[in-house]
Amino acid sequence: MPKKIIIVGGGLAGLAACNELMKSEFDVQILEARNHPGGRASPQVNLGIPFGTGASWIHGADNNPIALVNKRSANMVSVSPEEFLFFDENGRPIPSQLIEKFNIKFDSFLRKAKKVAYEFLDVSLAQALANVIKFENFSSIELALFKAKLKYFEGYIGENYEFLSARCWDEEEAWPGDNCYLISTYQPIIQELSRNCHIELNSIVTEICIHKDNVEVITKNHVYFADAVIITLPLGVLKNSSITFNPPLPENKQKAIQNLGMGLFNITAIKFPFSFWPNESHAMFFTQFDNSSISTFFNLHHFIKEPILIGYSGGETARQLESYSDEQVIDKIMHNFQAVFGAILPEPENYVNTRWSHDPYANGSYSYYKTGSSQADRNALAESVANRLFFAGEATSLKHPATTHGAYLSGLREAENIKNIYAKK
Ligand SMILES: Cc1cc2nc3c(=O)[nH]c(=O)nc-3n(C[C@H](O)[C@H](O)[C@H](O)COP(=O)(O)OP(=O)(O)OC[C@H]3O[C@@H](n4cnc5c(N)ncnc54)[C@H](O)[C@@H]3O)c2cc1C
Structure with a gap:
């Protein structure tokens, strides 16, 4: 038998x-x-195209085993961080040279923060960074970029940096290759x-x-x-x-x-009748939006000419937004967009807004290293x-x-x- x-x-x-x-x-x-x-990885809705409301990216596409499962049908596009557009507190695009300079500085702060946590006690990434950064020396653009980085962590990791272990929040091996978005879901x-x-x-x-x-x-x-x-x-x-x-x-x-920790990461995608945002960018980060707003948007229009923006929220922002109705979430996004792109914007044709903490068979989005773990x-x-x-x-x-x-x-x-x-x- x-x-x-x-x-x-x-x-x-x-x-x-x-x-x-x-x-x-x-x-x-x-x-x-x-x-x-x-x-x-499975849930999907119809936004005119099949649209994944769970996992939708291949993180590191070079011979990634999950992409190799069905290489023929997995249709994906390569996304480049060099094509991300960051807006400062006044809604003006931040020049890419400043972003590159800040990234180098920020990476060195992260390395120092980790060293401090390993030498002494594991504390949150927020506490460890506060020990190594003199915020009073930051320019307003650097402060805006710092905020954008935190938003990025919130989404990528699903939790605010106040809860992440400074020692091992990023202890994982990046798979080689570009991050790719799966058009095919x-x-x-x-x-x-x-x-x-x-x-x-x-x-x-x-x-x-x-x-x-x-x-x-x-x-x-x-x-x-x-x-x-x-x-x-x-x-x-x-x-x-x-x-x-x-x-x-x-x-x-x-x-x-x-x-x-079990992090929270949600997706709010909106389909418009036509695009009204800069089409050359792969993604946009709006540092002028308040903390309970979605401020990171992936621009699907750049890749497949579908006027869809995909908003990502994580950690505390995602938790707060889950207490809003879908209509309130969309209204808030539209209100924020009006401040950037002008008062008269097309009405959304369709949208989807996830609530992963309410999914009884997931109870959150994915795991992370909480302080002390x-x-x-x-x-x-x-x-x-x-x-x-x-x-x-x-x-x-x-x-x-x-x-x-x-x-x-x-x-x-x-x-x-x-x-x-x-x-x-
Ligand atoms: C919104 C979101 C976006 C994401 N984006 C990405 C991404 O772009 N790229 C990426 O690499 N990863 C992403 N992830 C993470 C990725 O989806 C997961 O790491 C991966 O799919 C987890 O697979 P798993 O088999 O471990 O768990 P699951 O896929 O959760 O499988 C566990 C299964 O157990 C079932 N189950 C639960 N309770 C019971 C029960 N009582 N009895 C029987 N069955 C039960 C569930 O229904 C589920 O099917 C994302 C996750 C979320 C939520």
Whole structure:
């Protein structure tokens, strides 16, 4: 009899593990709470074109394993930071030479802040930077660029720098190559990965019990038994304790779940009848907007001539905006745009506004290093329990957390672990 492996969660980690295990003699089944596979990379809406409201970028496109899954259908465009447009506090574009100069200065502050945190105590990135920067020596443009950098962190990491560990907030390996936006969305990749998998959709796992000879997995409607289980639940779901583990998870794993942070990153995309913004820019950063406004916009029009601006918000801004109605969020953006581009602007034709902290099967967007957490926490999260429970998912990835390729590779890692243990038995 082939060994039975259940995978909890049909996101990229679960799908990767399933495909890898199916290459050997295993009976593999995925239990997925949603009515479709793909997890945080899957949701999409129609904005005249298919539009991804979860993951939509390949971070580092040179032979990135997630892009290689369906190279033929993954249509992506390369985005260059040199083509980003930054507006100062008065709404004037900041010259690129000043941005380049500031970037060098800022990188050196980041290095110094990290050094201070490693030499003394882990503090927040905000505290560590305050120790190494003399803000009174900053020009108004440098202050504006500093604010833009913080907004960028909020989005990229999903949390404000007041909460990030100064020691390891950026301890990850960048995949080589450009950051690329997936015009095709992640759907072709998800379809390719799901093609041969046995996936039970609408299966919400509520309890997992380790017995002497097997593992019992309980959903709202069924009870399943397996030799081993791979758990790919998002950190946010593990944090809210909606799943009972029997016996409870080991203490170091529980501590890791608490220590690591689950960030929030939201997407607000607006389709207009025509574009009214500078088309040569790949993205625009508006430092004059107040802190509860979306101030970073990716310009899809530059790449595919669709008049769509994609607003990104993270951390505290995203949390605040989730308390607004969609209409209020759009009104606020339009009000801000009027101050920059003129009072008479076209009405949005269509829009989408995400609320990832309200998604019960994600409970946030992706993991980050909270002050006081460390790589040991990701390792503890990834550790298997009694050779029966195995853990994958972006938050367990030491080198590439918070990314699609990190999730994918973590699934392959745990499939390998299971093969090493069970293929021999
Ligand atoms: C808004 C947003 C934008 C992002 N942008 C990018 C990007 O551009 N590029 C990038 O590389 N990464 C991005 N990410 C991160 C990326 O999406 C994730 O790192 C990756 O998709 C995580 O895959 P996973 O398999 O670890 O988790 P998931 O995709 O979350 O898969 C876990 C699965 O478990 C299921 N599940 C949850 N609870 C239960 C339960 N009780 N029972 C059964 N199943 C359950 C979920 O429905 C889900 O399908 C983004 C994430 C978000 C939210």
